[in-house]
Amino acid sequence: MNSGRTDTNSCIIIGAGMSGLIAARELQAAGWEVTVLDKGRSVGGRMATRRVGEGTFDHGAQFFTSRSDRFGQLVRGWLDAGVAEEWSRGFPDASGEPREDGHPRYRGTEGMTSIPKHLARGLDVRTGERVVQARIRSGQWEAVCESGLRLKSATLLITAPVPQSLDILDAGEVELSEGTRKQLEDISYDPCLALLALVDREGLVPEPGGIQIKDEPLDWISDNSRKGISRTPALTIHAGPQWSRAHYDADEKEIADALLAFAGERLGADLAPRVRETSLARWRYSWVTQPHPEPCLLAREEPRLLFAGDAFGQPKVEGASLSGLASADTLLGRTRS
Ligand SMILES: Cc1cc2nc3c(=O)[nH]c(=O)nc-3n(C[C@H](O)[C@H](O)[C@H](O)COP(=O)(O)OP(=O)(O)OC[C@H]3O[C@@H](n4cnc5c(N)ncnc54)[C@H](O)[C@@H]3O)c2cc1C
Known part of the structure; x- marks a missing residue:
């Protein structure tokens, strides 16, 4: 070419x-x-997995669902290839109530990037x-x-x-x-500020390892160790779209402190003394709004x-x-x- x-x-x-x-x-x-x-x-775009210290974090897409036959065929191929697996059939919501609806939520076996890495095999990808x-x-x-x-x-x-x-x-x-x-x-998108926090305690996030809050200031909290992709407890904390937009250019420490405080409140734990390392991902284009x-x-x-x-x-x-x-x-x- x-x-x-x-x-x-x-x-x-x-x-x-x-x-x-x-x-x-x-x-x-x-x-x-x-x-x-x-x-x-690496490949994957918003299907993104990052190492911080000894932790492995999915910091973009957290899971995916399959509603159409055509996508279902692709998903079956990924399950057979061992690059995707079912994570759960729902997550606790903002009130902490489990919300199982029978639909599988899938994850990449070693983080969400397992799937794009599999897709990229044999292609000329630069x-x-x-x-x-x-x-x-x-x-x-x-x-x-x-x-x-x-x-x-x-x-x-x-x-x-x-x-x-x-x-x-x-x-x-x-x-x-x-x-x-x-x-x-x-066409328009919402931004998302994603905080990755390596913590020294297991079990901060209830089974199956994710809380789907869908609110402000937080949208989502997961523990990647309970999710099954990290050897050590590793929290992914996603801010809601409004909070992300309002604080998008703020100082990293200011964002980290605020998101840890919000997440601690939600989990009923003082997170600050438990955190060993943090990293911030700023997704300018995360979810499509239009x-x-x-x-x-x-x-x-x-x-x-x-x-x-x-x-x-x-x-x-x-x-x-x-x-x-x-x-x-x-x-x-x-x-x-
Ligand atoms: C924080 C967050 C949470 C999410 N959670 C979920 C979820 O739980 N479930 C779900 O189904 N979806 C979720 N999504 C959305 C999902 O990740 C995306 O819809 C999907 O991955 C988009 O794929 P894509 O190929 O359209 O775009 P992308 O994955 O964005 O791929 C576009 C690629 O273009 C590349 N690129 C951009 N500019 C250039 C350039 N100038 N030169 C070369 N390359 C360039 C980028 O690096 C990127 O790799 C989430 C997204 C984010 C950010």
């Missing part, structure tokens, strides 16, 4: 999250030449490559990375959060129709430009995965009943 001539069935995919990797596998299986570029150190612009040169796409890497392809599939995708295209002076740009600019109705968007022809990701169709891990499949369907001309 580096040479001047590009195959018509060649595609650069920006983003090695669930949508980008699933699309890449489908296209490669159909004989396409595919390269996936991601700015992250991590640590931040795309700074995508432009059209002689009727082809050219992706230009911060590192100086330049790749060409006939098709571009872009799966970064939409405001970041638009920045990449604007830097390359790519023209979009007014209607398409408006559809893309209408999606595009279709599972992908063909934004241009000749050369073709497609948008996909969790902002298209349904949200969450399931929506991102279905969007990856839908974008491959579009490019391969596959129709689905």
